[in-house]
Amino acid sequence: MENRTQVEAKFTSYLEMVAGQNASDLHLCVGRPPILRIDGKLYPIAGEGKISEQAMIELSRVILNEEQQKKFQAAKQIDFSIDLHGKARFRANLYYQKGLISAAFRMIPSKIRTLEELGMPSALYELTKQSQGFVLATGPCGHGKSTTLAAMIDHINHTRQDHIITIEDPLEYLFEPDMCIIDQREIFQDATDFGTALRAVFREDADVVMVGEMRDLETISTAITAAETGHLIFATLHTNDAAQTVDRMVDVFPAHQQNQIRMQLAQNLLGIISQRLLNRVDGGRVPAVEILYNNNAIANLIREGKTHQINLVIETSREQGMNSLNSSLAGLVKRGIVSFEEAETYSTNREELKILLR
Numbered sequence: 001m002e003n004r005t006q007v008e009a010k011f012t013s014y015l016e017m018v019a020g021q022n023a024s025d026l027h028l029c030v031g032r033p034p035i036l037r038i039d040g041k042l043y044p045i046a047g048e049g050k051i052s053e054q055a056m057i058e059l060s061r062v063i064l065n066e067e068q069q070k071k072f073q074a075a076k077q078i079d080f081s082i083d084l085h086g087k088a089r090f091r092a093n094l095y096y097q098k099g100l101i102s103a104a105f106r107m108i109p110s111k112i113r114t115l116e117e118l119g120m121p122s123a124l125y126e127l128t129k130q131s132q133g134f135v136l137a138t139g140p141c142g143h144g145k146s147t148t149l150a151a152m153i154d155h156i157n158h159t160r161q162d163h164i165i166t167i168e169d170p171l172e173y174l175f176e177p178d179m180c181i182i183d184q185r186e187i188f189q190d191a192t193d194f195g196t197a198l199r200a201v202f203r204e205d206a207d208v209v210m211v212g213e214m215r216d217l218e219t220i221s222t223a224i225t226a227a228e229t230g231h232l233i234f235a236t237l238h239t240n241d242a243a244q245t246v247d248r249m250v251d252v253f254p255a256h257q258q259n260q261i262r263m264q265l266a267q268n269l270l271g272i273i274s275q276r277l278l279n280r281v282d283g284g285r286v287p288a289v290e291i292l293y294n295n296n297a298i299a300n301l302i303r304e305g306k307t308h309q310i311n312l313v314i315e316t317s318r319e320q321g322m323n324s325l326n327s328s329l330a331g332l333v334k335r336g337i338v339s340f341e342e343a344e345t346y347s348t349n350r351e352e353l354k355i356l357l358r
Contacts (some may be wrong), residue, residue, distance in 0.1 A: 001336045004058060004061070004062060007055060007058045007059050007062050008062050009082060009163060010061065010136075010159055011059055011063070012084070013024070014026055014034050014045070015082070015084050015088070015090060015105065015356070016027075016084070017045060017103070018088075018090075018310065019087060019088045019107060021038060022035060022038065023036040023107065024037050024038070024040075024106065024107055024142065024344045025037035025105060025106050025107070026090075026103075026104070026105040026107075027042070027102070027103070027104055027105075027141075028056065028059070028102065028105075029051065029097075029100075029103075030050075030051055030053055030056055030100040030101070030102070030105040031050050031051070031055050032044070032050060032051065033048040033049060033050055033051065033253070034048050034051065034235075036149055037070050039279050039283065039284065039285055040277070040285065040349065041156070041278055051145055051271075053100055053101075056100065056101040056103070057101060057334050058100070059101075059103070060072065060094055060101055060103075061204050063080075063082065063092070063094075064080070064094070066111070068080060071188070072094055076095065076248065077093065077094065077096065077168050078093070078094050078095075079091070079092070079093050079169055080092050080094075080170050080204045081108075081147060081170040081171055081172070081186075081311055082105070086110065087110060088107055088108065088109060088110055089107075089171075089172070089173075089174065090105040090106060090108065091105070091106040091108060091170060091172055092104070092106075092170075092276060095173070099340060106142070108146075108172045108173055110149060110261055111175075112150050112154045112175070112327055113147070113151060114151055114154075114155070115151045115152070115155075116146070116265045117146070117151075117312070118147060118148065118151060118287065118294065119286050119287050120145070120148055120275075120287055120289060121291065121312060121321075121323075121326060124148075124271075124273065124291070124323050125155055125290075127152065127171070127270055127271050128152050128155050128160075130232055130270055131207075131232060132227060132228075132229075132230045132231055132232055132234050132268075133227050133232060133233070133268050133269065133270035134223070134224065134227040134235070134236055134265070134268050134269045134270055135152070135232070135234045135235075135270050135271050135273070136234075136235055136236070136245055136269075136272045137149050137234070137235075137236050137269075137273045137274075138237045138238070138239045138240070138241070138242075138272060138273065138274045138275075139150060139234065139235075139238075139239075139240070139274050139275045139276055140238065140240075140276070141238065142276055142277070143276050143287075144275055144277050144279045145236045145275065146172050146173070146212070146236065148173070148273060148275065149210055149236065149271060150173040152234065152236065153166070153175065153208070153210055154173075154175060156180060156208055157176075157177065157178045157180045158179060158180060159179065159288065160176050160207075160208075161179050161180065161183075162180050162207035162208050163180065163181045163183075163205055163207050163208070164180050164181065164182045164183070164206070164207070164208045165182075165183045165184075165201055165204060165206045165208070165209050165210075166182070166183070166209075166210040166213060167185050167187070167191065167197045167209070167210070167211050168184065168185070168187070168212035169186065169187035169188070169194070169212055169213070170186050170187070171184050171186045171355055172182050180208075183204075185197050186236065194211060194212075194214070194215060194216075194218075194219040195216070195218035195219050195222055196220060198211060198222040199222055200228065201226060201231065202226070202229070204287075205322045206231060207231065207232065208221060208232045208233075209223075209230070209231055209232070209233050209234070210233075210234040210235070211223055211234070211235040211236075212235075212236065213235070213236050213238075214235050214236070214237055214249075214315075217252050217253060220249055220252055220253075221253070221261075221273065223235055224249075224261065224264050224265065225266060227268040228264060228267070228268050237249070239274070240274065240348055241325060241348060242272040242290060242292040242294060242310055242311075242313070242314065243310040243311060245272050245274070246265060246269075246272075246307045247262060247307050248264055249261070249263070249265060250305075262303050262304075262305060263303060264297075265293075265302050266299040266300070266302040266303040267299070269287045269294045269299075269302070270293070270294055271291065271292055271293045271294060272290075272291075272292040273289060273290070273291055273292075274289070274292075274325060274332065275287050275288065275289045276325070276346040278332065278338045278342050278343065278345075279338065279342055280337055281336065281337065281338060281339055281340060282318050286337055286338065288325060288328040288329045288332060288338075288343070288346060289323065289325075289328050290314070290323060290324055290325040290328065291314075291321060291322055291323045292310070292314055292322055293317075293320060293321060293322055295313075295317065295320060297317070298310060298312045298313055303314065315327070320343035324350055325345055325346075325347070325348060326348075326352050326353045326356055327356065329343040329346065329347055330343070330353060330356035330357050333357055334357070340357065
């Protein structure tokens with residue numbers, strides 16, 4: 001990497017490798033060759049040398065516009081998106097470490113896949129038929145939350161006549177309006193922050209709203225209110241399971257407000273999807289999915305603050321479509337799709353998993 005033209009050409013070739021090799025991520029760090037993440041594992045790009053400090057500085061000048069450059073220098077990190085000739089999009093993050101620039105790029109396929117194509121339960125489409133309420137996709141970073149929500153939003157796009165607004169940082173999947181109007185708002189470009197953009201949906205005649213990430217009290221509070229006032233809200237949260245998700249949403253509020261929030265959640269929550277992506281025995285990845293639907297038993301536990309009992313209700317409500325993470329993991333092992341060791345890595349209760357596999 002040397003001058004601007006060479007840097008741009010080399011960088012584009014790296015992104016093309018991500019798309020061509022079915023990788024999920026590209027990492028660029030000073031002193032290391034460019035690295036791809038494929039099926040969860042990191043691989044240096046063969047034949048590429050170590051990236052220099054000057055090359056990363058030049059790359060930042062190539063891929064950031066003037067306004068983004070100012071934000072990057074002020075905050076020492078920045079989120080944005082990149083389009084690769086209409087073939088794929090990338091969610092990007094530039095950041096400093098040890099005073100040097102590093103970058104991570106997550107590929108977002110141009111085609112929005114269906115739940116069936118993703119290996120997700122098609123029963124989740126039932127959540128897209130509701131007129132109002134709250135649907136949450138949870139799990140660790142990089143395990144498909146945004147992709148699952150995109151599939152559900154696109155299903156609404158093809159089956160209902162609604163106004164959909166997405167609020168993201170940055171924009172990920174680009175939706176092609178079909179039966180719906182779809183407005184996609186990017187933080188900083190189209191709105192100052194999540195809370196402000198979410199409050200605005202009350203005046204924008206929105207039916208369905210997707211919030212890229214609920215990061216703070218204001219966003220969570222406004223999202224709950226929006227669900228309560230006739231909107232269908234989809235959002236992501238970085239939590240491990242349904243019980244932890246409820247606790248996280250409640251605990252972000254001051255103690256004197258928590259009972260009221262429990263009441264609102266009990267009344268307006270539709271479902272929680274918690275997922276992990278596991279490596280298949282034969283290559284590729286497959287989701288393991290915990291599904292909670294808000295029935296009377298779940299609503300009572302939320303109201304009474306007994307979230308520690310939620311897992312038991314999930315286990316005993318399979319006929320209603322619910323499924324625990326361990327049950328999903330055990331099913332994948334029994335069908336020979338993933339190894340026991342791989343399932344054990346992602347289980348939140350390994351002893352229970354062993355019992356399910358006896």
